[in-house]
Amino acid sequence: MTFRHRHLLGIEQLHPEEIRTLLDLADQYVDLNRREMKHSEALAGLTQINMFFEASTRTQASFELAGKRLGADVMNMAMQASSLKKGETLIDTALTLNAMHPDLLVVRHPHSGAVSLLSEKVNCAVLNAGDGRHEHPTQALLDALTIRRRKGRLHRLSIAICGDVAHSRVARSNIILLGKMENRVRLVGPPTLIPSGAADWGVEVFDDMAEGLKDVDVVMMLRLQKERMDGAFIPSEREYFHRFGLDAEKLAHAKDDAIVMHPGPMNRGVEIDGTIADDINRSVIQEQVEMGVAVRMAAMDLLARNLKAARAEQGVMV
């Protein structure tokens, strides 16, 4: 087994071989999840705390279910409602939680780098469930698993990531992962939503959907993060849909067997046409959700093994 990390903070720290290890294990969990008896004991006796400093439904549910299927005791904390309002700092919150002896800490935070900061202060394994605009590693891994299962490989594919790249941690993690696995990545969107310097990331940048989608294997749409908009990045939703929303006409530029992905939740009629999203031949959006649970089970399983090994080495009771 090749996976030598205490935490899963980002894709940036992972070696291609580690990504393959994790996806292989996730494949096994996909099979488990499709059985009637969906239970494993990999995390039995361990405590998993989900700390979400930013609202989330699907990611939190996915992590919760993943933990429960592996036998962990799972607790959810909605942090935006609690101590932050009382002025407690992130470090103090971390130390408080640490005193409760969690084994796995799943953290989402609105600021880039915050999860990494927190990981320095606790004794357990930390999983980044999204930090600011920085990374969302489990999303990129579940996207990779979806692509690998559909396309039969995860290399030498042409993949277009479309929409609000500037505010998207999903985009960053995917760009890094797909680059590491030797794919050709294109970014497509209005220049106000493409980060400056993106052209230096080893990707191609387009501001026209027809050109950007030409002959690609995978079309990855991003949510237009309305709540992140400080001001006017785009003139209007309808102009955005007209120029950058994925519809049948634009999708026709991609390969005939190109798949359509979206991390959810979707804004139908803004970044994606409803009929495309529901097209079972093209859209793999539901499959992404399924893969999400399996990938998170794999990630927590691997981190728990490393945690146990590290504790055994230190002579600490497991």
Place this chain on the structure above:
Amino acid sequence: MRTLIRDIRLIDPEAGRDAPGALLIEGDRIAATFDRPAPEGVEAERVIEGGGKCLAPGIVDIGVKVSEPGERHKESFGSAGQAAAAGGVTTMVTRPDTLPAIDTPEVLEFVTRRANDASPVRVLPMAALTKGRQGREMVEIGFLKDAGAVAFTDCDAVVTDTKVLSRCLTYARSLDALVICHPQEPGLSAGAAASSGKFAALRGLPSVSPMAERMGLDRDIALVEMTGVRYHADQITTARALPALDRAKANGFDVSAGVSIHHLTLNELDLGDYRTFFKVKPPLRSETDRMAVVEAVASGLIDIISSMHTPQDEESKRLPYEEAASGAVALETLLPAAMRLYHAGHLSLPQLFRALSLNPSKRLGLETGRLAAGAPADLVLFDPDAPFVLDRFTLKSKSKNTPFDGQRMEGRVRATFVGGKQVFGET
């Protein structure tokens, strides 16, 4: 009382000279310099053997934040003064961005009194340009100048209303006051924690284009042309702003510019995995920009190097990068960090001390910054090659937020003299 410092390298920024010699202090002034390491026939009560080390005019540091009044737990005049003495800084020109801001003669008098009681080095206070640094109403520039304010600045708060600023500058002009501004287009840089580019985008940090600095400078220079004020840009940190500065000087405007030691010795990649001790304002720039401003210091286009000493406590730095406070302490690391530029061959020691001592003195109309007979005996004796690893907890500042923690440095201050009196070093 006469003190002879023998067997030294005299670093004379005025003459551009770095040569062996000796120096005689009489009372609070320099009595003579000698071009022989061991001059004969000179009588002195005290003789200091320099051992071939460097003697330069003490550093005049424009833009030191002493957190009095308001945040004495971060830095007091006592602790800042000790740090300055240990760093070879003989004059601290202090910032008014305190709580409350130094914007009335009464607050300024409090500061001056505290400074004189507690600091072993000279303190020259600056005052705010507008009340509360709010950019709406001008301060009592006349009273404040009479009370000892050497310059007027709202620090990193940009006066956005150009009508307000133009009136402040016009009024300041009539009193021949020096105004220091922070060239930045505040709309473009709102919310930014890093310089825009590949690195900031990958780290997912809100960022600002380096162009915001040039836009701010262009605006300021237009107002200087309009009002004829004596103007200093606190920090020029980008290549794109340099041609505008060059043109303003060529046009004969009374314009000068500074840069912080951090922007000369660090770049944006240093912030690595969100290391908040590297968060400064403006944010650290690309290596291309860094090299351009180093060259501008060498050519004299950028006049002044300062520490931009900004104490922050642990709490305000132990936060996610975007939320963390900006600023770094630098009084004690200014000289060793500057030695990096010397050892890398970018700047000679006379060039460095032109920017550290001579130019800031000239800009403020001070007698210091020179190694000439008759000048105040404000001096720093240092070994440019002494290596050490910086441990931030050894700093004399109350706050320990230095980006150089754990780094290898070369260059240590051996002794500091203010007005002929030794304020730091072995006696």
